[in-house]
Amino acid sequence: DAMVIQNPRYQVTQFGKPVTLSCSQTLNHNVMYWYQQKSSQAPKLLFHYYDKDFNNEADTPDNFQSRRPNTSFCFLDIRSPGLGDAAMYLCATGEFGGETQYFGPGTRLLVL
Amino acid sequence: AQTVTQSQPEMSVQEAETVTLSCTYDTSENNYYLFWYKQPPSRQMILVIRQEAYKQQNATENRFSVNFQKAAKSFSLKISDSQLGDTAMYFCAFTLIQGAQKLVFGQGTRLTINP
Known part of the structure; x- marks a missing residue:
């Protein structure tokens, strides 16, 4: 089945230690999005890629970066995670x- | 900027009952989509129903239907003959009709269907 896959499903990192979350798709869609959903809150768009064109939301912190090496994969990099970055x-x-x-099913990030 | 408001943080009904979830939104634009997404516990977000703003007819998908009132900027979801599997967080969402969809979500309504 065509789908959106996220790895890992759960990620634990230490305060300030860089972490990368992965997303892949078999749908061959040209746009990939990353949302942050804090506990009991609405998902909030961080950025999206249209093909290789990166589009950042104005209020996305600089601490968050993204890479899309090909159509199928997109990565979310958090350079120096803080406690407030714990989220789905x-x-x-x-x-x-x-x-x-x-x-996708989401990756739950815990920052210790 | 667009905003979406869901005024019911939690709702609970008995199995087989009908339940209506409320959503209001604010925009100065005329062409947009509205959605209801379902997020079951520990499972992925799935689309329940979509409404195009230029369509006057309310969207329906089996047991799910919407009441779209464009002038009032209201978009409610009705679930008929509710089932235990309908238990989930329900998000109302908005996007302008543009190249890349930038979904703006409401705060969500936690719906519990009781046996």
Whole structure:
């Protein structure tokens, strides 16, 4: 089945230690999105890639970066995680101009 | 900027009952999509139903239907014959009709279906 895959499902890191979250898709969509969802809150868009074109939201902290080496993969890098970065990180994909986003299961990040 | 408001943090109904979840939004734009997404516990977000703002007819998907009131900027979700598997967090979301969708979510409504 075509799908959006996120690895790992749970990630524990230490305060200030860089961490990378991974997302892959078999849907061949040209847009990939990263959302941050803190406990009991709504998901909030961090940035998206349209093909290789990176689009950052204005209020996304500089601590968050992303890479998309090819159509299938997209990575979220947190350079120096703080306690406030503990959250569920959701990856989604869609077609440019399309109507629907497809979400992965999320990676829950814990910062110690 | 667009905002989405869900005024019901939690709701609980008995199995087989009908339940309506409320959502209001604010935008000055005319062309947009509205969505209801379902997020079961520890599972991924899935699309329940989508409404195009230019369509007057309310969207329906089996037991799920919406009441879209464009002038009032209201977009409620009705779940008929509720089932235990409907237990989840439900998010109302908005996006302008543009190249890349930038979903703006409401705070969510935690719906529990009791046996």
